[in-house]
Amino acid sequence: MKRIVFLDYVRVFACFLVIVVHASENFYGAAGSTDMAGPQSYLSNEADRLWVAVYDGFSRMAVPLFMIVSAYLLVPMKEEQTTWQFYRRRFTRILPPFFIFMILYSTLPLLWGQIDGETSLQDLSRILLNFPSQAGHLWFMYPLISLYLFIPMISPWLSKATAREERFFIGLFLLSTCIPYLNRWFGEVWGQCFWNEYHTLWYFSGYLGYLVLAHYIRVHLTWSRYVRFLVGIILMLVGAALTIYSFYIQAIPGETLSTPVIEIGWAFCTINCVILTGGTFLMFTCINRPNPPRLITEMSKLSYGIYLMHIFWLGLWVTVFKHTLELPTVAAIPCIAVSTFVSCLVTAKIISFIPGSKWIIG
Template sequence: MSDALPLKHERVVWADVLRFIAMFMVICVHCTDPFNISPAARLNPAYNFWGTIYGSVLRPCVPLFVMLTGMLLLPVKQEPGVFYKKRLLRVVFPFLIWSVLYDLFPWFTGVLGLQPSVITQFFVYAGDHPSQAFGDSLHNVLLIPFNFTAMCTHMWYIYMLIGLYLFMPIFSAWIKDATDKQKRMYLGFWIITLFMPYVHEYVAKYILGSCPWNQGFDMFYYFAGFNGYLLLGHYLSKGNNRSLAKTVLVSVVLFAIGYAITYIGFGKKVADPKSTEEQIELFFLYCTPNVFLMTIAVFMLAQRIKVSSTFWVNIFANLTKCGFGIYMVHYFLVGPSWMIVNALHVPIPLQIAVATSFTFAFAWIFTVLVYKLFKDKAKWVMG
């Protein structure tokens, strides 16, 4: 999703492959929404079962993108003004254009005389009785500078990405002079913060200086967040010196532990009718130790990927070029892909995978066509 590319011209092919894996995973996450979010689906044990399986295994998707960004862009080689202009403009314009299109979609359906239920078929978070009034759509458009809406929930990532870009030149000043030992120290404090969501849920709501007049700003707050994944990607960018067998063994063990915690924890929360939305999401949070374990496992395995075929190198390079555009448009395509899956009567265990494949393919084709038609100007729409 990030438009981060190496500052030099050589391709880091395994990073392109990893970006494809993360991209497919994040689309798959959104294709699990009908299983995990839809009230009707949650009443079906089979949907609950497969939604939990798929949803749990996919959690590394966003952290992997952040690690790739840190690996490819840290330390920042440009002056802050140049960096901001290059990175933020490439993100902000597509973000604004597509956010407006998503938020106006309910109104468009009304203009076309379609039933409000069509909106819910496209966007499961829209609820059972979404409004088609122009005033409500305009209200959502005006909210874009402040937050995303139910029609474009995937845009939460862009707010976070912009925040990371703003922070990177500042963070980079420390990274340039920091020793490996100092970086490991920072990562150690950051790993402590990954446990805090569980501490707040199972130990105490307020801890380490956090209180009603200081909510969230506890002792380790200043080491918390996705910036830890940025630094982790940078720190591990030197490569993986372990043998392939040892890498596979360590990665499988780490992923299995992280997955087991995620699957069991999420399964229990979603099965409890008293669980709040925050409690249901608890074990799915990206900045938790279980997701960290799965993420680092996938990253280490990806570092061992070797691609010699020019054809596949070019394919993955094109996916990297189109990645941001695919992310922008794909949420429009999740609903139609599910309509196709239902029409084809795909077995429940395969429905999420098939819907993801349709969504990914349609989004990629659309993005490629936009680049073919509009050439360099396409970057202002597709990133």
């Protein structure tokens, strides 16, 4: 298959944004041991409020971008490929590194006292059930796996669906992304109640909407490069403004706040995040270079490994830039993110020279 150049740029960009998100979380809701947000958040001052909102809010497109990239490449499934062939090809690539890093996150923190033996054993015993306590970022693997499981089911429909039919699906998906706000303002809607979470649009909601959106852009969208860029930048700016503002307006410094409450606009399947993600992806589709720079290709190939390991490096750079050097938040967050990204890139590259490294970093 010919390499789709702009997707390499998207992968690298999204991978870096994931690290920006987790770097930012150290300034409003770090649980201490995981360098990630906990159920409650606390902002120390107005500077933290502003720059967490800006950096973290803008970066919330990272996860949906990864979903769109996967869908852009994989749907619909090739006609000559069976469901089991598809599963074998996808899961042999992502599952071995995933399980290896779950074991590492369950054991290596013992060496520097981040967890005790009891926690390590508990994490190891639950590997088949959920991610370890020190690896909250691995939550992403579960919805990704669910999309892979569903691709053979939706591929036959996507193979014959018209543009109008896909727009209908996407429209219902967009409506479903407004439900978190409807719940906040109006309570339970469209059949929701304490014994039923499956509202009317349940089956059009979630990351499946990004999958259909990616297919629509690849197959049915015929806009010129200029129009895609213009619409893309408008959507990106509007989505970014809404996403940043949604946190800023609620994150009051000096008060202990509920993380899910102040992060309502940062959920990946909210309308503002879809607008931000869709606009940014449209802009990236305007890249029409025949070949990307070698560095971009290399970072793209190593992006899975970078994602898997980045929490190991993140804590070190948080200590350096936030606690030791005490940089202002506006500088500390990008310094932590860049240093973590570079450290992971170098580490992943070194690992790539080991025979069979694909089983470790993909």
